Amino acid sequence: MSENKDQKFVYDFTEGNRDLKDLLGGKGANLAEMTNLGLPVPPGFTITTEACKVYLESGAEPAALRDEVSSHLDALERKMGKKLGQADDPLLVSVRSGAKFSMPGMMDTVLNIGLSDSSVEGLSRQSGDERFAWDSYRRLIQMFGKTVLGVDGELFEEALEEAKDAKGVTIDTDLEAADLKELVERFKGIVASEAGRAFPQDPREQMDLAIKAVFDSWNGDRAKLYRRQERIPHDLGTAVNVCSMVFGNLGPDSGTGVAFTRDPATGHQGVYGDYLQNAQGEDVVAGIRNTVPLADLESIDKASYDQLMGIMETLENHYKDLCDIEFTIERGQLWMLQTRVGKRTAAAAFRIATQLVDQGLIDEAEALQRVNGAQLAQLMFPRFTEAAQVEKVARGIAASPGAAVGKAVFDSYTAVKWSRSGEKVILIRRETNPDDLDGMIAAEGILTSRGGKTSHAAVVARGMGKTCVCGAEELEVDTKRRRMTVPGGHVVEEGDVVSIDGSTGKVYLGEVPVVPSPVVEYFEGRMHAGADDADELVQAVHRIMAYADRVRRLRVRANADNAEDASRARRFGAQGIGLCRTEHMFLGDRRQYVERLILADTDAERDEALKALLPLQKQDFVELFESMDGLPVTVRLLDPPLHEFLPDITELSVRVALAEARKEPHENELRLLQAVHRLHEQNPMLGLRGVRLGLVIPGLFTMQVRAIAEAAAQRVEAKGDPRAEIMIPLVGTVQELELVRDEAEQVIAEVQAETGVELKLALGTMIELPRAAVTAGQIAECAEFFSFGTNDLTQTVWGFSRDDVEASFFTAYLEKGIFGVSPFETIDKDGVGALVRSAVEAGRATRPDIKLGVCGEHGGDPESVHFFHEVGLDYVSCSPFRIPVARLEAGRAAARSSDSDSR
Numbered sequence: 001m002s003e004n005k006d007q008k009f010v011y012d013f014t015e016g017n018r019d020l021k022d023l024l025g026g027k028g029a030n031l032a033e034m035t036n037l038g039l040p041v042p043p044g045f046t047i048t049t050e051a052c053k054v055y056l057e058s059g060a061e062p063a064a065l066r067d068e069v070s071s072h073l074d075a076l077e078r079k080m081g082k083k084l085g086q087a088d089d090p091l092l093v094s095v096r097s098g099a100k101f102s103m104p105g106m107m108d109t110v111l112n113i114g115l116s117d118s119s120v121e122g123l124s125r126q127s128g129d130e131r132f133a134w135d136s137y138r139r140l141i142q143m144f145g146k147t148v149l150g151v152d153g154e155l156f157e158e159a160l161e162e163a164k165d166a167k168g169v170t171i172d173t174d175l176e177a178a179d180l181k182e183l184v185e186r187f188k189g190i191v192a193s194e195a196g197r198a199f200p201q202d203p204r205e206q207m208d209l210a211i212k213a214v215f216d217s218w219n220g221d222r223a224k225l226y227r228r229q230e231r232i233p234h235d236l237g238t239a240v241n242v243c244s245m246v247f248g249n250l251g252p253d254s255g256t257g258v259a260f261t262r263d264p265a266t267g268h269q270g271v272y273g274d275y276l277q278n279a280q281g282e283d284v285v286a287g288i289r290n291t292v293p294l295a296d297l298e299s300i301d302k303a304s305y306d307q308l309m310g311i312m313e314t315l316e317n318h319y320k321d322l323c324d325i326e327f328t329i330e331r332g333q334l335w336m337l338q339t340r341v342g343k344r345t346a347a348a349a350f351r352i353a354t355q356l357v358d359q360g361l362i363d364e365a366e367a368l369q370r371v372n373g374a375q376l377a378q379l380m381f382p383r384f385t386e387a388a389q390v391e392k393v394a395r396g397i398a399a400s401p402g403a404a405v406g407k408a409v410f411d412s413y414t415a416v417k418w419s420r421s422g423e424k425v426i427l428i429r430r431e432t433n434p435d436d437l438d439g440m441i442a443a444e445g446i447l448t449s450r451g452g453k454t455s456h457a458a459v460v461a462r463g464m465g466k467t468c469v470c471g472a473e474e475l476e477v478d479t480k481r482r483r484m485t486v487p488g489g490h491v492v493e494e495g496d497v498v499s500i501d502g503s504t505g506k507v508y509l510g511e512v513p514v515v516p517s518p519v520v521e522y523f524e525g526r527m528h529a530g531a532d533d534a535d536e537l538v539q540a541v542h543r544i545m546a547y548a549d550r551v552r553r554l555r556v557r558a559n560a561d562n563a564e565d566a567s568r569a570r571r572f573g574a575q576g577i578g579l580c581r582t583e584h585m586f587l588g589d590r591r592q593y594v595e596r597l598i599l600a601d602t603d604a605e606r607d608e609a610l611k612a613l614l615p616l617q618k619q620d621f622v623e624l625f626e627s628m629d630g631l632p633v634t635v636r637l638l639d640p641p642l643h644e645f646l647p648d649i650t651e652l653s654v655r656v657a658l659a660e661a662r663k664e665p666h667e668n669e670l671r672l673l674q675a676v677h678r679l680h681e682q683n684p685m686l687g688l689r690g691v692r693l694g695l696v697i698p699g700l701f702t703m704q705v706r707a708i709a710e711a712a713a714q715r716v717e718a719k720g721d722p723r724a725e726i727m728i729p730l731v732g733t734v735q736e737l738e739l740v741r742d743e744a745e746q747v748i749a750e751v752q753a754e755t756g757v758e759l760k761l762a763l764g765t766m767i768e769l770p771r772a773a774v775t776a777g778q779i780a781e782c783a784e785f786f787s788f789g790t791n792d793l794t795q796t797v798w799g800f801s802r803d804d805v806e807a808s809f810f811t812a813y814l815e816k817g818i819f820g821v822s823p824f825e826t827i828d829k830d831g832v833g834a835l836v837r838s839a840v841e842a843g844r845a846t847r848p849d850i851k852l853g854v855c856g857e858h859g860g861d862p863e864s865v866h867f868f869h870e871v872g873l874d875y876v877s878c879s880p881f882r883i884p885v886a887r888l889e890a891g892r893a894a895a896r897s898s899d900s901d902s903r
């Protein structure tokens with residue numbers, strides 16, 4: 001960040017506004033907005049994030065900063081009629097950090113700047129409260145010593161404890177002015193000996209050092225960790241707010257509180273908040289005394305209460321959203337210290353969005369921006385009943401949502417063993433590593449006592465869609481003794497039942513009953529939004545989904561390969577099947593035919609095996625086309641390497657060896673073993689699979705095409721409306737596609753001739769290899785549609801084998817910030833996405849009416865859906881459960897882009 005000569009680094013609260021969050025941070029931008037609305041905000045100014053960036057990069061504040069701060073301070077002093085630290089009547093200020101995104105408690109704040117040995121006397125006289133003045137001074141030295149001068153905070157706490165002990169009292173407020181004076185001397189002594197310098201008496205020096213400390217706190221360990229976990233970029237920097245102090249601790253006519261303009265849990269309008277009389281902000285969190293409900297303020301100080309209610313209404317109408325606020329009352333005068341659009345639960349987000357539409361504050365397009373797919377996904381998980389009388393024992397990080405109940409196990413081996421015998425287990429570890437993978441797969445949920453949102457447990461569990469709570473630090477996990485100790489000392493032994501909630505991070509002892517989500521009941525059609533028992537949430541979801549469906553351009557299809565999934569997908573709003581993987585149709589009882597196909601020595605034997613598979617495949621497709629009648633169904637021809645259908649090499653070797661030892665006949669098994677050896681590949685992902693199978697195993701693809709064509713003909717004869725599309729996987733060059741296409745067309749012509757039914761079967765390909773993407777223009781000559789297989793495309797563009805990399809080094813990559821989110825979760829726009837974009841353009845250039853979709857897992861990922869909307873795909877296809885999320889996000893993307901088009 002280089003310094004620009006004309007750059008302005010300091011903004012008075014009267015100069016900013018809420019759109020300047022990048023520059024002024026969230027707190028600064030909103031303080032400015034409130035100031036401009038004429039609300040009572042204590043005057044002050046904000047030092048920009050740009051100044052912080054210069055400081056962090058060059059190690060020094062921008063040259064112009066000091067003078068700019070001086071002129072803003074002069075203006076502030078004129079406005080307040082007193083000077084910073086003035087001996088007889090000091091202006092005091094707070095210095096607070098405030099980044100673009102809220103980072104609660106992560107960075108530094110120093111209050112009461114301006115107090116010194118002389119001005120403390122002035123404050124005492126002015127306030128008429130000696131105790132208050134000395135208490136403020138001791139707080140300044142304590143906060144300043146700790147955060148600005150780096151003194152161990154414990155030393156101040158110990159001194160405070162000793163002062164209380166000496167006096168025989170237990171709470172701070174029982175210390176009197178004389179005690180606090182002594183304490184100030186102790187604190188100054190601690191600073192001098194620990195920091196190697198005296199506590200600065202010059203108020204301007206205090207302020208300048210505090211500003212620098214706030215800049216530095218951006219790169220504190222806590223802040224860095226928080227940003228990594230919350231995926232906040234490291235280069236934003238923080239703004240610094242310098243604000244004149246107001247005091248809520250000047251007696252019973254003073255106090256401090258927090259409030260919401262509506263209930264953040266339900267969205268209902270009302271009076272929600274807490275108030276603490278005769279207190280400063282930090283006392284509320286310190287829990288020194290109990291707060292009272294905000295409604296009680298009406299009887300304590302009616303004038304301030306009425307004014308506050310009026311301000312809350314102004315803020316709601318202005319921000320057109322739920323706001324949370326912090327305020328202080330100083331001797332009957334109300335001051336607004338902070339506001340921001342408030343955090344809310346997923347359920348409240350949906351309710352509030354529709355409530356605001358009903359109030360006429362926002363329109364439907366805006367309502368769509370007030371919710372998101374991640375929130376909808378959260379509402380779709382089964383959840384624990386609220387009524388359950390089960391004890392919560394700890395809380396960790398909500399790493400991967402869902403509600404899981406099972407017996408505690410402390411190692412992967414036991415997890416697998418117990419789950420094989422039908423037990424539900426929760427795998428509990430300090431942290432997980434790649435060796436735990438089998439156990440994680442076997443468990444209902446994963447609980448760790450260490451690690452954050454990017455820990456191995458969190459990343460892998462999210463990838464698997466498995467419930468996970470991580471970093472529950474209150475738990476002492478002892479894997480050697482197979483037990484964990486919860487706060488309070490209770491010991492959970494292996495086999496004890498625990499319940500974990502991956503949406504809240506809560507850990508319970510015993511079994512918490514799980515209830516289905518009402519939102520899923522609604523999507524399933526078991527609950528109607530208009531029904532009497534439909535709750536407010538279901539009605540809100542129903543309305544928001546209707547808005548999304550009305551505006552979205554992307555169609556949403558499902559990845560489904562059986563009639564049951566297809567029907568559910570349809571209920572969830574799928575407009576067809578974008579990927580029917582046929583490999584699942586070759587498992588179970590049918591494996592024997594695949595084995596025969598692989599072992600066939602003669603054409604006749606091979607044809608026999610294929611002939612046995614044909615009617616089974618056909619029936620699969622008849623059922624699928626029936627459940628998706630009238631909607632497109634893309635059937636992908638066989639993709640995985642054939643050895644996946646053969647027995648495991650070790651198991652088979654043992655079987656052969658045993659049979660040999662017992663002198664039992666084992667010719668078939670020996671042939672199988674030879675075939676397994678023959679088909680063994682070093683890198684099966686890059687081996688004989690996809691279109692390559694179709695080209696080297698005669699009759700395989702034609703059998704599948706025949707099954708599709710015959711099934712379609714049968715559905716037409718039954719007066720159905722089948723819309724089958726045949727998709728060829730893993731194509732790298734147009735020649736491969738041409739060969740398969742010629743054969744397929746011949747088979748389709750035969751079936752038409754045999755059945756007398758005219759068939760309209762589209763033929764297209766997956767684009768899932770870089771070469772296919774790069775030569776998409778040529779491939780389009782032979783393909784009526786493309787479906788981007790972004791799973792394989794991500795693997796091949798990055799050179800990652802997903803199974804190998806996710807469990808091994810992805811955590812390290814996430815922690816090092818190489819990527820903020822796994823490219824298998826959210827499309828890598830710059831790499832994989834760029835190939836998709838250029839293939840879309842090339843495909844359309846060759847064949848303007850080519851149909852374009854995506855069927856990798858990214859099709860159900862919110863951020864990726866926006867990207868696919870932007871590059872102009874026709875549809876996304878995802879697992880049935882993600883369909884509502886994709887519909888919502890497609891609607892949000894369309895509403896957002898039409899918004900920017902019209903600007």
Ligand code: PEP
Nearest residue numbers: 768789790791792855856
């Ligand atoms: C893909 O590669 O994105 C895809 C959908 O195919 P599969 O996941 O079955 O390899």
Ligand code: MG
Nearest residue numbers: 768789791792
């Ligand atoms: Mg693939």
